[in-house]
Amino acid sequence: MKPATAAKKLGVYLEATPASFREGSVSRAELNALQTDPPAWLAELRRNGPHPRQVVAARLGVSIAGLARGGITEPLTTEQIDALRQEFPEWLRRERATQAEVRKEGARLRARDAERAAAGS
Known part of the structure; x- marks a missing residue:
């Protein structure tokens, strides 16, 4: 590969x-x-690190798109990621909230689909 x-x-x-x-x-x-x-x-x-975007996003608890919206386009080291966690800027707070809502909605949809599958069986 x-x-x-x-x-x-x-x-x-x-x-x-x-x-x-x-x-x-x-x-x-x-x-x-x-x-x-x-x-x-x-x-x-x-x-x-330096870590690729998907790792940075996962360590910060946001999406890759959320990183871009926050202005993070370059790879970050573990030290830089930790510094962002300490600073906890507004964009990070907002993106974490967005990510939490996305996960919550995903869980709701999975539960709904499981109910429908059980009812249809």
């Missing part, structure tokens, strides 16, 4: 990976090995 795909599956920012990773291809066996026994560079990236 392409290095970009492997980096996404590993949850790391491709540009921060070693050149040998970015320039080659990654087999399924290699990906599995990286996941089960991560080398030092992978453990360091996962721990301290």
Whole structure:
């Protein structure tokens, strides 16, 4: 697979990976090995970053679109993410509330669908 795909599956920012990773291809066996026994560079990236948008969004409890609305377009380190959590700017407060509403609505729809499925059986 392409290095970009492997980096996404590993949850790391491709540009921060070693050149040998970015320039080659990654087999399924290699990906599995990286996941089960991560080398030092992978453990360091996962721990301290920089992190890709999907990881930043998950750590902040917002959507990727919410990050963009908040002006966060670049990868962030763990330290920067922690600083945002401490600051807790208005955009983050608003996006977390939006994300909570989305999850609540999703749960309501799943419950409704389960009721309909049970009634139809």
